[in-house]
Amino acid sequence: xxxxxxxxxxxxxxxxxxxxxxxxxxxxxxxxxxxxxxxxxxxxxxxxxxxxxxxxxxxxxxxxxxxxxxxxxxxxxxxxxxxxxxxxxxxxxxxxxxxxxxxxxxxxxxxxxxxxxxxxxxxxxxxxxxxxxxxxxxxxxxxxxxxxxxxxxxxxxxxxxxxxxxxxxxxxxxxxxxxxxxxxxxxxxxxxxxxxxxxxxxxxxxxxxxxxxxxxxxxxxxxxxxxxxxxxxxxxxxxxxxxxxxxxxxxxxxxxxxxxxxxxxxxxxxxxxxxxxxxxxxxxxxxxxxxxxxxxxxxxxxxxxxxxxxxxxxxxxxxxxxxxxxxxxxxxxxxxxxxxx
Amino acid sequence: xxxxxxxxxxxxxxxxxxxxxxxxxxxxxxxxxxxxxxxxxxxxxxxxxxxxxxxxxxxxxxxxxxxxxxxxxxxxxxxxxxxxxxxxxxxxxxxxxxxxxxxxxxxxxxxxxxxxxxxxxxxxxxxxxxxxxxxxxxxxxxxxxxxxxxxxxxxxxxxxxxxxxxxxxxxxxxxxxxxxxxxxxxxxxxxxxxxxxxxxxxxxxxxxxxxxxxxxxxxxxxxxxxxxxxxxxxxxxxxxxxxxxxxxxxxxxxxxxxxxxxxxxxxxxxxxxxxxxxxxxxxxxxxxxxxxxxxxxxxxxxxxxxxxxxxxxxxxxxxxxxxxxxxxxxxxxxxxxxxxxxxxxxxxxxxxxxxxxxxxxxxxxxxxxxxxxxxxxxxxxxxxxxxxxxxxxxxxxxxxxxxxxxxxxxxxxxxxxxxxxxxxxxxxxxxxxxxxxxxxxxxxxxxxxxxxxxxxxxxxxxxxxxxxxxxxxxxxxxxxxxxxxxxxxxxxxxxxxxxxxxxxxx
Numbered sequence: 001x002x003x004x005x006x007x008x009x010x011x012x013x014x015x016x017x018x019x020x021x022x023x024x025x026x027x028x029x030x031x032x033x034x035x036x037x038x039x040x041x042x043x044x045x046x047x048x049x050x051x052x053x054x055x056x057x058x059x060x061x062x063x064x065x066x067x068x069x070x071x072x073x074x075x076x077x078x079x080x081x082x083x084x085x086x087x088x089x090x091x092x093x094x095x096x097x098x099x100x101x102x103x104x105x106x107x108x109x110x111x112x113x114x115x116x117x118x119x120x121x122x123x124x125x126x127x128x129x130x131x132x133x134x135x136x137x138x139x140x141x142x143x144x145x146x147x148x149x150x151x152x153x154x155x156x157x158x159x160x161x162x163x164x165x166x167x168x169x170x171x172x173x174x175x176x177x178x179x180x181x182x183x184x185x186x187x188x189x190x191x192x193x194x195x196x197x198x199x200x201x202x203x204x205x206x207x208x209x210x211x212x213x214x215x216x217x218x219x220x221x222x223x224x225x226x227x228x229x230x231x232x233x234x235x236x237x238x239x240x241x242x243x244x245x246x247x248x249x250x251x252x253x254x255x256x257x258x259x260x261x262x263x264x265x266x267x268x269x270x271x272x273x274x275x276x277x278x279x280x281x282x283x284x285x286x287x288x289x290x291x292x293x294x295x296x297x298x299x300x301x302x303x304x305x306x307x308x309x310x311x312x313x314x315x316x317x318x319x320x321x322x323x324x325x326x327x328x329x330x331x332x333x334x335x336x337x338x339x340x341x
Numbered sequence: 342x343x344x345x346x347x348x349x350x351x352x353x354x355x356x357x358x359x360x361x362x363x364x365x366x367x368x369x370x371x372x373x374x375x376x377x378x379x380x381x382x383x384x385x386x387x388x389x390x391x392x393x394x395x396x397x398x399x400x401x402x403x404x405x406x407x408x409x410x411x412x413x414x415x416x417x418x419x420x421x422x423x424x425x426x427x428x429x430x431x432x433x434x435x436x437x438x439x440x441x442x443x444x445x446x447x448x449x450x451x452x453x454x455x456x457x458x459x460x461x462x463x464x465x466x467x468x469x470x471x472x473x474x475x476x477x478x479x480x481x482x483x484x485x486x487x488x489x490x491x492x493x494x495x496x497x498x499x500x501x502x503x504x505x506x507x508x509x510x511x512x513x514x515x516x517x518x519x520x521x522x523x524x525x526x527x528x529x530x531x532x533x534x535x536x537x538x539x540x541x542x543x544x545x546x547x548x549x550x551x552x553x554x555x556x557x558x559x560x561x562x563x564x565x566x567x568x569x570x571x572x573x574x575x576x577x578x579x580x581x582x583x584x585x586x587x588x589x590x591x592x593x594x595x596x597x598x599x600x601x602x603x604x605x606x607x608x609x610x611x612x613x614x615x616x617x618x619x620x621x622x623x624x625x626x627x628x629x630x631x632x633x634x635x636x637x638x639x640x641x642x643x644x645x646x647x648x649x650x651x652x653x654x655x656x657x658x659x660x661x662x663x664x665x666x667x668x669x670x671x672x673x674x675x676x677x678x679x680x681x682x683x684x685x686x687x688x689x690x691x692x693x694x695x696x697x698x699x700x701x702x703x704x705x706x707x708x709x710x711x712x713x714x715x716x717x718x719x720x721x722x723x724x725x726x727x728x729x730x731x732x733x734x735x736x737x738x739x740x741x742x743x744x745x746x747x748x749x750x751x752x753x754x755x756x757x758x759x760x761x762x763x764x765x766x767x768x769x770x771x772x773x774x775x776x777x778x779x780x781x782x783x784x785x786x787x788x789x790x791x792x793x794x795x796x797x798x799x800x801x802x803x804x805x806x807x808x809x810x811x812x813x814x815x816x817x818x819x820x821x822x823x824x825x826x827x828x829x830x831x832x833x834x835x836x837x838x839x840x841x842x843x844x845x846x847x
Binding site for chain 1: 416417418421432433434435436437438442446447449451455456457459482484
């Protein structure tokens with residue numbers, strides 16, 4: 001009798017298993033579907049939405065956010081947070097602009113300055129969190145203020161006017177490849193390289209592992225601290241790259257560069273299905289998240305909706321995404337930890 | 342000295358945690374290509390010994406020999422490098438990642454560019470799984486596997502190194518009988534390939550079925566190592582029990598009234614326990630005895646509303662109450678003191694008085710505010726009554742000794758004026774004199790008319806304390822003894838067997 005009962009139980013379990021096996025894939029599909037739904041809705045609300053020119057605007061606006069969102073996503077995958085990405089963007093951007101003004105003939109060196117500054121700032125975050133054992137939300141809340149403060153101290157509150165930047169930088173923002181802005185192409189390239197590396201490079205696989213079950217990582221000898229440090233360094237480097245692109249696009253740099261980007265990037269990450277509890281989600285998701293945010297912005301502007309609608313809808317999207325993730329995560333944990341009797 | 346047929350030799354290993362000698366001068370050997378059982382009561386030192394062998398804990402004394410050579414590991418990874426791996430009861434895998442990667446995490450096959458050779462990895466994973474006739478798709482996520490499948494993945498992961506010794510810590514605790522049989526088949530296959538297996542289990546019939554030799558631990562000491570052919574369940578139980586009661590206080594009188602205070606009927610929570618029924622009378626101490634994982638704590642938590650039962654009835658003083666949450670149960674006069682008192686019962690940074698008053702804040706407050714003075718006035722009699730040794734009522738609880746912390750928890754719950762007291766391992770990890778005081782206090786409470794449900798792994802303790810003892814095994818109450826009538830052997834036999842005396846007599 002006991003055996004038939006167990007048989008039934010395992011049948012139900014089998015069904016649940018198959019379901020959960022695909023939930024993570026379904027999660028990404030759900031992000032893509034909501035993106036499509038947005039597209040259809042906005043195509044109806046305003047006739048100017050669905051044309052090449054406007055799509056280009058959406059993509060252009062999403063491109064920088066995409067890179068910063070990818071940066072943020074890599075940290076979130078390790079079950080941590082980075083609230084300082086906006087400030088890294090600001091400080092690296094400011095230094096890039098300063099350097100470009102001082103040495104206008106240094107060429108592509110300027111890009112590397114941006115990336116290097118970003119990596120250093122990211123490493124500092126990583127050291128505090130992985131080795132100093134400070135909770136990431138507190139550590140990066142601190143560095144968010146520190147990096148911003150440094151920007152203001154270094155800049156003494158003065159902006160760097162666009163006229164001082166080398167011409168090739170300013171012009172690069174307008175370059176296109178087959179009528180597609182260069183920065184959009186670059187963002188897509190970054191997304192694909194990162195997606196490939198996250199799937200195929202051992203250290204990036206460890207990023208997933210550490211986020212998925214930090215306790216098990218110890219038993220596997222994964223050296224979690226190094227992995228977390230690495231994630232923050234990559235995050236910082238990507239923000240540095242974004243800062244160069246930002247400077248080229250905006251030209252005039254103020255000390256407020258990148259302010260508020262940490263929350264927008266995090267919103268893109270969450271909407272894109274990267275789990276805040278770590279270990280699940282991917283770069284394509286973060287990319288779609290950035291696209292969704294950019295599309296919402298654009299569609300609402302075209303529909304002449306007041307500003308607060310943008311925040312309201314963005315907020316709804318975040319809460320909805322987090323709820324969905326919480327449900328999935330609960331399911332995974334209950335299956336993973338069930339029946340420990 | 343060391344026999345050349347010995348794979349692992351543990352020699353004079355000792356480990357002390359604070360006042361407790363968890364492992365005391367233990368020596369034994371595991372032969373090459375054999376399955377070696379390790380049994381003992383809860384807290385006999387099995388887990389600590391495993392942790393020492395795999396490098397998670399450092400022994401205070403003694404040495405470990407692998408193939409005759411002394412080894413000392415600092416991390417489980419190092420142990421793994423030497424071919425020693427342990428599979429624990431709770432999964433140490435990555436739920437969001439697929440089977441193939443879980444097997445190869447950290448030891449990926451890489452190409453010249455340093456990228457993971459995915460096809461090779463999944464192919465290899467598939468082959469390893471098939472070698473042991475385990476039917477799992479290497480692309481499936483761990484989160485989607487059954488408990489048994491998760492264990493198989495852990496074993497397969499262990500195998501890909503050059504495995505010399507596999508430690509299975511309570512592997513069958515959450516498996517169905519057919520899953521357990523599959524596991525044994527896998528263990529046999531490994532054994533035939535020359536791997537030694539250290540098999541830890543409470544289920545003696547399994548130990549007798551699959552092992553070649555068995556080592557018994559008791560109270561951290563090595564009792565005996567015998568070939569399985571010379572063993573029976575009775576012999577094993579005889580060696581496992583036999584501890585002495587360590588208390589300065591013994592019960593003199595027992596005054597059980599007629600009135601039933603707590604009654605539980607057919608309480609069931611699938612996956613944890615089923616059809617649990619019992620009654621506790623006024624002034625009665627009922628012991629709930631069972632091995633770790635038998636479902637004792639879950640039953641208690643269920644009655645208290647922490648894990649509401651799926652079905653069944655709970656009556657307090659004749660009134661039927663649905664244990665939906667702890668608040669309801671507390672208001673009806675049920676108090677539950679959990680095993681892990683620091684985590685579940687106390688705010689360590691706050692004072693004694695604040696902690697005592699935690700459960701009764703509403704009744705002490707005036708318009709939602711609490712005066713610290715009224716807290717102290719309220720707490721003082723409890724501190725005096727229980728003889729809590731503290732400098733003042735404001736001393737942070739974190740600065741008290743384990744025994745005194747336990748008394749603060751007790752005071753906290755007595756403040757709610759309960760009728761039913763559920764105590765989960767009340768003397769775990771405290772010294773003998775504090776233990777005796779707790780024992781004395783429990784007797785006094787029973788004499789005052791409380792109904793007490795006492796959960797304890799300490800056999801002598803539960804025998805000395807209880808009017809009746811209920812034995813839980815695999816989520817069912819399999820046997821019942823009156824306090825004096827039971828022997829340690831009888832209790833242990835009931836606890837380790839799948840069927841209790843009741844069933845056997847039928």
